Amino acid sequence: MDSDLFEFACRMGDNTLVLGHRVSEWCGLAPVLEEDIALANTALDLIGQTQMWLGLAAQAEGKDRSADDLAMLRDVWDFRSVLLVEQPNGDFGQTMMRQFLFDAWHVAQLDALKTSSHQQVSDIASKSVKEAMYHVDRSADTVIALGDGSEESHARMQAALTLLWPYAGEVFEDDTVDQAMADKGIAPLPSTLRPAFDARVRDVMAQSTLQIPDTEFAHKGGKTGARHSEHLGHMLTQMQWLQRAYPQAQW
Amino acid sequence: MYAQMVKSEATAEDPDKLAAFQARIDAGEKIEPKDWMPQGYRKTLIRQIGQHAHSEIVGQLPEGNWITRAPTLERKAILLAKVQDEAGHGLYLYCAAETLGVSRDELTEMLLDGRMKYSSIFNYPTLTWADMGAVGWLVDGAAIMNQVPLQRTSFGPYSRAMIRVCKEESFHQRQGFDIMMKMASGTPAQKRMAQDALNRFWGPALMMFGPPDADSVHSSQSMAWKIKMNTNDELRQKFVDQTVPQAEYLGLTVPDDTVAWNDEKAGYDFAEPDWAEFYDVLNGNGPCNTERLAARNKAWDDGAWVRDGMMAHAEKKRARKMAAE
Numbered sequence: 001m002d003s004d005l006f007e008f009a010c011r012m013g014d015n016t017l018v019l020g021h022r023v024s025e026w027c028g029l030a031p032v033l034e035e036d037i038a039l040a041n042t043a044l045d046l047i048g049q050t051q052m053w054l055g056l057a058a059q060a061e062g063k064d065r066s067a068d069d070l071a072m073l074r075d076v077w078d079f080r081s082v083l084l085v086e087q088p089n090g091d092f093g094q095t096m097m098r099q100f101l102f103d104a105w106h107v108a109q110l111d112a113l114k115t116s117s118h119q120q121v122s123d124i125a126s127k128s129v130k131e132a133m134y135h136v137d138r139s140a141d142t143v144i145a146l147g148d149g150s151e152e153s154h155a156r157m158q159a160a161l162t163l164l165w166p167y168a169g170e171v172f173e174d175d176t177v178d179q180a181m182a183d184k185g186i187a188p189l190p191s192t193l194r195p196a197f198d199a200r201v202r203d204v205m206a207q208s209t210l211q212i213p214d215t216e217f218a219h220k221g222g223k224t225g226a227r228h229s230e231h232l233g234h235m236l237t238q239m240q241w242l243q244r245a246y247p248q249a250q251w
Numbered sequence: 252m253y254a255q256m257v258k259s260e261a262t263a264e265d266p267d268k269l270a271a272f273q274a275r276i277d278a279g280e281k282i283e284p285k286d287w288m289p290q291g292y293r294k295t296l297i298r299q300i301g302q303h304a305h306s307e308i309v310g311q312l313p314e315g316n317w318i319t320r321a322p323t324l325e326r327k328a329i330l331l332a333k334v335q336d337e338a339g340h341g342l343y344l345y346c347a348a349e350t351l352g353v354s355r356d357e358l359t360e361m362l363l364d365g366r367m368k369y370s371s372i373f374n375y376p377t378l379t380w381a382d383m384g385a386v387g388w389l390v391d392g393a394a395i396m397n398q399v400p401l402q403r404t405s406f407g408p409y410s411r412a413m414i415r416v417c418k419e420e421s422f423h424q425r426q427g428f429d430i431m432m433k434m435a436s437g438t439p440a441q442k443r444m445a446q447d448a449l450n451r452f453w454g455p456a457l458m459m460f461g462p463p464d465a466d467s468v469h470s471s472q473s474m475a476w477k478i479k480m481n482t483n484d485e486l487r488q489k490f491v492d493q494t495v496p497q498a499e500y501l502g503l504t505v506p507d508d509t510v511a512w513n514d515e516k517a518g519y520d521f522a523e524p525d526w527a528e529f530y531d532v533l534n535g536n537g538p539c540n541t542e543r544l545a546a547r548n549k550a551w552d553d554g555a556w557v558r559d560g561m562m563a564h565a566e567k568k569r570a571r572k573m574a575a576e
């Protein structure tokens with residue numbers, strides 16, 4: 001068992017799983033038809049990426065568990081998603097702000113992973129980065145349009161940014177797993193991605209006429225699994241219900 | 252079929268023009284948006300295409316009900332892809348309707364305030380995972396029955412929309428049947444879910460084709476105009492003939508004791524669904540009518556600030572560009 005790689009792949013896959021799930025909650029309920037299509041498409045991309053990352057995690061673990069086992073049969077404390085992606089959808093503005101803050105990190109991360117020393121990591125990243133680039137273009141455009149838009153949309157987007165900003169920093173925290181990944185050339189040290197993220201966020205928020213909160217504070221605990229939000233447990237009760245209620249079944 | 256009980260409009264126009272129009276249709280020509288067309292043709296098509304589009308949109312809800320509970324990552328991805336397709340179908344169809352001079356927003360408001368309908372089938376609840384199988388197998392299966400012939404409909408934009416839609420629908424039906432196969436050959440509980448889903452969806456699926464021909468007063472004009480390609484009973488028979496052997500293959504029982512092969516007509520005999528229930532659903536008393544419409548209305552109302560914000564931004568951008576020039 002390669003426990004650092006397992007941990008790393010779970011972090012990647014749990015982020016996309018949890019965010020994909022959140023986005024899929026919008027099904028049929030978006031403000032316009034084009035957004036219904038785009039949100040379903042984003043969720044679909046993220047679930048596809050989850051299959052690859054959790055597949056790699058299962059392989060690194062070497063305990064005969066599948067990607068589905070990891071998604072459907074682990075409890076909250078074994079999840080490694082950051083707190084940002086666990087946050088509820090709120091209104092459409094909050095959903096798109098969460099998406100943008102995630103995408104802005106995700107693109108930087110995947111772009112760096114393309115040159116990973118680990119072949120599978122590099123393959124997954126090369127495939128995923130195209131989707132992530134599309135996601136960030138879309139979420140940035142939406143944040144800009146609604147930030148700059150009407151008085152009400154501006155106020156709602158500012159509220160979303162203020163609410164979510166303290167959750168944006170967790171992905172950049174370095175720990176021993178990250179150090180091990182960096183030492184092996186598998187993944188960049190998270191803190192090194194911050195400048196690219198900050199530059200993109202500053203640019204988009206300037207165009208959106210939104211004020212980035214003046215605080216460096218970041219909630220932590222999701223990425224390490226030490227302390228998730230209360231939201232994750234509720235999500236898992238839905239996501240995992242069939243598998244847990246009918247453990248003998250094949251689907 | 253997603254268009255049921257579409258009232259076709261009588262037409263009182265210049266008989267020469269009408270005859271020339273009918274001759275074009277009879278010759279298999281496509282009518283395009285800029286061509287002359289009878290008012291009744293236009294109105295009937297708006298109603299039919301609009302109802303079809305609304306059905307795709309409302310149809311997202313019963314399947315969306317299970318996306319967050321899909322049992323595996325692959326099933327979740329497939330269901331997301333399907334629902335994304337359905338929203339896309341709605342988009343093509345609204346675009347086809349717009350060529351007739353009605354906007355998507357106007358059609359939407361008519362859906363939301365109950366002036367326009369969507370297919371009765373989406374007023375039924377999806378209660379177990381097997382319902383995702385039954386919906387794909389039976390509901391998309393019935394939709395295909397109706398939409399394949401509509402690829403040859405006389406109105407060009409509608410015909411082209413149907414060609415795009417049909418390409419995707421067969422994938423929908425296959426994934427549904429695949430879920431049913433897994434369930435029907437699974438644990439006793441899964442098998443029970445599969446049979447229960449068939450029991451609940453059989454009658455409503457038969458109703459998708461609309462009332463019996465004898466009670467279907469609007470058909471003949473629409474058939475002459477090639478807006479409707481087959482009668483309700485023809486399509487229903489075809490559907491039963493296709494579906495009964497599939498149910499047998501699955502080891503499931505169609506909830507109708509009278510189903511039997513009839514050599515003479517080379518098709519199955521079967522019982523009519525409960526038409527009283529059908530009219531109840533049409534009149535707003537289906538199990539989920541209130542919830543479906545409430546969900547669409549809430550989505551529309553909650554999204555108002557987003558649509559307004561987008562418009563305001565587009566307007567500001569335009570003004571800034573003008574000022575810069």
Ligand SMILES: [Fe+2]
Binds near residue numbers: 307336337340416420
């Ligand atoms: Fe469709």
Ligand SMILES: [Fe+2]
Binds near residue numbers: 337
């Ligand atoms: Fe459909």
Ligand SMILES: [Fe+2]
Binds near residue numbers: 391419
């Ligand atoms: Fe479909």
